[in-house]
Amino acid sequence: MLEATPLGEGWILRHEPDALPASVPGCVHTDLMAAGMIPDPFLGRNEAEVAWVGRRDWTYERELTAPSGQERTDLVFDGLDTVAEVSLDGRLLGTVRNMHRSYRFDVTGLSGLLSVRFVSAYAEAEAVRERLGERPAAYAEPYQYLRKMACSFGWDWGPTLVTAGIWRPVRLEHWSTARIARVRPLVTVEEGAGVVELAVDIERTRVDAPLTVEGTVGGHRIRAELDGAHGVVRLRIPDARLWWPRGYGEQPLYDVEVRLLDGADALDVWRRRIGFRSVELDRRPDAHGTGFTLVVNGERLFARGVNWIPDDVFPSRITRERYRRRLEQAAGAGVDLVRVWGGGIYESEDFYDACDELGLLVWQDFPFACAAYPEEQPLRGEVEAEARENVVRLMPHPSLVLWNGNNENLWGFRDWEWEARLTGDSWGEGYYLGVLPRVVAELDPTRPYTAGSPWSGSWRHHPNDPAHGTHHSWEVWNRQDYAGYRLSVPRFVAEFGWQAPPAYATLRRALPGEQLAPDSPGMLHHQKADDGNGKLERGLERHFAVPDGDFDRWHYLTQLNQARAVAAGVEHWRAHWPVCAGTVVWQLNDCWPVTSWAAIDGDGREKPLYHELKRLYADRLLTLRARDGGLVLAAVNQGAEEWRETLTLRRMSVEGEVLGQAAVDVRAGGRSVARVDVPRELTPVGAKEFLVADAGAGAGTGVRAGTGAGTGPGDRAGGDAGAAGDAGAGTGGLRALYFPAPDRDIPYPEPRFDVALAPGGVTVTARTLVRDLLLQADRLDPGARADRGLVTLLPGEEVTFGVRGWKTPDVERARSALYCVEPTR
Incomplete structure (x- = not known):
């Protein structure tokens, strides 16, 4: 039977005259950080201080002994980053030049010093560019000239940290007679049954051995004789359950096993999990x-x-x-x-x-x-x-x-x-x-x-x-x-x-x-987009008065603008x-x-x-849009069941007065969109008015009418992200808002709200319109997380932000971490 010996221990990283312990899997940068030889490049502007690392050659070494009673021993690298020579006891095993591949070398009977010498990715890329000629790219770094993770050379969101190292596991594999070199599973659904065709390739040390391949899926088993180095087994699973994307059904998975047999003796085994489903791309x-x-x-x-x-x-x-x-x-x-x-x-x-x-x-x-x-x-x-x-x-x-x-x-x-x-x-x-x-x-x-x-x-x-x-x-x-x-x-x-x-x-x-x-030095260094801050500011000033000298306000508004966009x-x-x-x-x-x-x-x-x-990708979504001088409400239903709902539409002033109201019926079939024209008399006029469309009185938004304490429907104090993702996705509890003017032109009242601690969270009760209220939980404690983001409250409504990881709850601290849209001054 094939035996595998991991080789993750005992490595050193050498760059004369230095030698230091190395982690495998790992890379040069992480080893140098662990040894205290370079600072963390993620902090401050340290990235620039470690640029030299990607320009140098590096060598990984360890002693290798490979005793085995089997016929063959292979040295297997699942990933090498990127251009390297691999040697054992001074003998060159091979050269590699692709981070995205694995490599296998026959080391039967060999032992001694195993050496993996990495050439600078820059040197290799520049040599290929010199040989093949210049090619255009979006960035100046030469990432297109070698098969390496391109963004290690930097991107408009990433640092330039050009890595080298044994980045995926390495092992010895000992085997005799034959091993499974590759299994190619073709998984289909035919006439309601799951079908698996397993195409098996083997590598042999003896060509005369009669071998058998055995495939097992979901309790079904079949054998086939191998024709030389290839064999195919086909299994039909009549009772196979379909695998579905989340939200459409369940995700049943089936264990697949392929065994390579020499008579009754197992030589090798391959195991994976599969799911039965069909997939097409309709490009008609x-x-x-x-x-x-x-x-x-x-x-x-x-x-x-x-x-x-x-x-x-x-x-x-x-x-x-x-x-x-x-x-x-x-x-x-x-x-x-x-x-x-x-x-x-x-x-x-x-x-x-x-x-x-x-x-x-x-x-x-x-x-x-x-x-x-x-x-x-x-x-x-x-x-x-x-x-x-x-x-x-x-x-x-x-x-x-x-x-x-x-x-x-x-x-x-x-x-x-x-x-x-x-x-x-x-x-x-x-x-x-x-x-x-x-x-x-x-x-x-x-x-x-x-x-x-x-x-x-x-x-x-x-x-x-x-x-x-x-x-x-x-x-x-x-x-x-x-x-x-x-x-x-x-x-x-x-x-x-x-x-x-x-x-x-x-x-x-x-x-x-x-x-x-x-524009502080570190902020600019951690902004990699071309004119990124300029685009942030121009995008912001179309909607808000850009705060001058108030970083906290700028931070909140830019995050709000991202969500709005x-x-x-x-x-x-x-x-x-x-x-x-x-x-x-x-x-x-x-x-x-x-x-x-x-x-x-x-x-x-x-x-x-x-x-x-969470709101945008929920199965059900309400949205209001201007069209032909009026408004259209779209009810998006990605669920399988029909969605019938009576919506409450309210034309309101920013002071909280209801100027008009109507009930509108919507009916959206499964996986469909229903569109309803908003009555003309409810269309907001001027910057002081807006429209609210509610299904289920806004409950699923986590908003509760009234001023009493407690947790409303959809509120999950201390809930996790997985649970909160379904909030508002039921038959009620959705809200859409339409403001006809940019925030900078809206005469908002000064926002007033009460703040109280709740079990596992913070409750906010609005006394005025409070638009896009946000609790920045990490300002309470770096380890704290809130279960919801932006929420708009009408006068008298309340919301509870569930908070996890806040060690010492305090109402004043909570108040200081709350942000909302404020009137233009």
């Missing part, structure tokens, strides 16, 4: 252009998505528990699709396991982003090899529903002046329209492939044409007010977003001792289902503490945007 042309709709088990979906970047710029630090925690946060916000972005990595099995269990669909980019990539050797062979390995590695996961060729490269060729600069040089088109679709079609025909994001489906249309395929909406953040989202209805919005700073406690940790200001897009596009079939917010997470588009900051704290996503 229609009256609106060309669609892009995911269809799972025959059910057409509006994808409620987020973009995922590596959760740490040092990915070897991301544990199984951290993946699970971050993805549970996503599920708790109502997310059902996670796009693994192309400037990062193929994530570890832990990521996809969690998505399988949580019902999160995965859109997987191949690792190409924002650059023209040469197609000559040595890159071409590496691209195909990594694609073949990772397609097969990730195939068992039912959560994986889409392969995507690249991020923004087809768009860049057309719009970013690449075509003229390239003058006929290769730039990656052969990968996205040739190599990658061929590999997917050969190895994984059960899943759709799209050439890029954005991509209109062919060169007949502009790559980012909103009427065809996927669309990235960045003109709004870069140049326009977020009201610009409402000017079009793309078929699928794969990227859009708005920036905001991280939580206050995250800033205090990352910028110790700094007097915080939007994303809400403007999601509400509009969801209301236009099925023409628009999905939104993928840029972005869920951060890889370090930074001002960015993330909903969860680099320390794992939720911004107000995160809590707003």
Whole structure:
């Protein structure tokens, strides 16, 4: 039987004359930090002080003895970052040049000093650039010239920390006669039954041994004789339960086992989990252009998505528990699709396991982003090899529903002046329209492939044409007010977003001792976007008076503006289902503490945007929009059951007076949108008026009418993110607000409210209109979390913020951590 010996201990990191203990898996930066040789690059402006690390060569060493009674011993690296020579006892085993691949070396009978010498990624990339010629890119660093996580060279949200190291596990494998080299599981649903076809490849030491492969799935077992190095077993599971995305059904998973047998003796075993489901991508042309709709088990979906970047710029630090925690946060916000972005990595099995269990669909980019990539050797062979390995590695996961060729490269060729600069040089088109679709079609025909994001489906249309395929909406953040989202209805919005700073406690940790200001040295260093602060300020001043010298106020308003901006897009596009079939917010997470588009900051704290996503991505959503001089109310129902509701509409003044009221019936079938014209007499007139639409008296928003103490429906004092994500998703308890003027022009009253401690939280009772009230729990205690974000209270209403992790509750501290919109002064 194959035996595996982990090799995680006993390594040293050597750079003459220094030698220090090394952690494997790990990287040079984390080892140097552990030894106290470099400061934490996430703090202050330390990133610049450690730039030298990526420019040097480094060597990992350990003694290796490999005694075994078996015929063969292999040295297996699951990941090496990135360009290295591997030697044992002075003998060169091989050279490697791809972070996204695993490597195997025959070391039978060998022992001695094992050495992995890493060449600077800069040196390798610059050498390839010199040989193949300059290629354009969105950033100056040479990330497109080698197969490495592109964002380690920096991005508009990430630091430049160019890593090297043994970033995934390493082991010895001892075996005799034969081993399982690869299992390719094709999982389909045919006539109501689950079908698994297991294509098995083996490696032999003896070609004459008659071998058998045995496959087991869900209690069903079958055997087949091997023909040389290949064999196929096919199992039909008549009673298989379907795997569904979260919110559509359950996620049953089945254990799969493949055993390689020599007579009655087991030589090797391969185990995974699978789920039975069908997936299609409907790209048929229609009256609106060309669609892009995911269809799972025959059910057409509006994808409620987020973009995922590596959760740490040092990915070897991301544990199984951290993946699970971050993805549970996503599920708790109502997310059902996670796009693994192309400037990062193929994530570890832990990521996809969690998505399988949580019902999160995965859109997987191949690792190409924002650059023209040469197609000559040595890159071409590496691209195909990594694609073949990772397609097969990730195939068992039912959560994986889409392969995507690249991020923004087809768009860049057309719009970013690449075509003229390239003058006929290769730039990656052969990968996205040739190599990658061929590999997917050969190895994984059960899943759709799209050439890029954005991509209109062919060169007949502009790559980012909103009427065809996927669309990235960045003109709004870069140049326009977020009201610009409402000017079009793309078929699928794969990227859009708005920036905001991280939580206050995250800033205090990352910028110790700094007097915080939007333009203080540390804040500017942790703002990587081109003119990022300028865009934040311009976006803010369209709605608010920009505070001068009041950092706390600026911090609150920029976070509020981020939530408002994303809400403007999601509400509009969801209301236009099925023409628009999905939104993928840029972005869920951060890889370090930074001002960015993330909903969860680099320390794992939720911004107000995160809590707003709970409302925006709930099964049921109410939204009010201006149209033809009046207002339209859209009731979005993504649940399977019909939604019937009598809504209360109130035209109100900002002083709290009800100026008009009506009841309106809505009826939205399952997975549909109902639209109702608001009576003209209820349309707000001027900046002093607004409209409120309530289902169930606002209960599901966590708001309770009246002034008595207690917890209203939807309030979960001390509840976790997973529970809170369903608040307001029932038959009642939804609220939509419409203000016809920007906040800076609205004559708000001075906000007045009472604050009291409640069991597990803080209760606020409004005495006036209180718009977008926010409890910043991390200001109470760095470890504290609130269970909700922004909430607007009418006079007499109350809300309870559940708070976890607050060690010493105090009502005055609570009051000081509450922020809301204030009248313009």
